Amino acid sequence: MTSTSTTPRTAPSPALSVPPAAPAEAAAFFAARLAFQADVSDVRASLDAGDPGFVLVDSRGSAAWAQGRVPGAVHLPTADIPDRAGELLDPAVPVITYCWGPGCDGATRAALALARLGYRVKEMIGGIEYWIREGFPVETPAGVERRDTDPLTAPVGSVSCAC
Template structure:
């Protein structure tokens, strides 16, 4: 008697293609990766405002050049005076282990802003070798070869 082996990765089978397409399209409408955000910020018109939702100490430690500092807790009181409702917002926080950018995106969306979250946060921004603004100016670290291709500007995915 032969037993059929089921892959641990397929114990729950993939969704039907149409459902998968809808899911992945929706996911992309809610998230942007650091490489795409960086490429957009390097252009003349990124088409969005990047919001760092972390607190003062984190902002002072390092932040994405050109980002707007708007801590999550301050969004309900300050967003209307700092953000243009016609310009999409992309939020970021520390990284994948932090849901601060998600909470900031939720707060902005509840106020009527079009919003996405930068997945990976500042952690992956730094790990991919993109510049950060620190107390002494702009710094750039070497890209982590586990998160970014060595010698390339982006992953080309």
């Protein structure tokens, strides 16, 4: 049972063993995170709007790309960015990168490579894993398919968690 009492604790809370940052520091940190990351629901809503204002880059290798990808994404494996970004991407258009999922830093490495080349870039947190888990469409060699929404990661029957 958890307590919501304001009675002082005799032992420090494990969650607060490092105290929260000052509000101004917290605001700067969270604003920075939003400047560097976008979630799959926001990326999908933007793509569904028709003119998202960015290009979505799948930074995985060819086998992963063939296995399934976000419809409309550009395939640009991280290793190819230095040689191919200029032919595939307009430097005036922001880029959002994705890779496998939260356990993979491929999208981060791709975003870093693009930023070093002068592109404005964000990373799609959750990657293709959370795109699929939220029930969004995936393009495969057989066409576009959809899987059921994982009720532990997204609301079933809704495009957004309304957060």
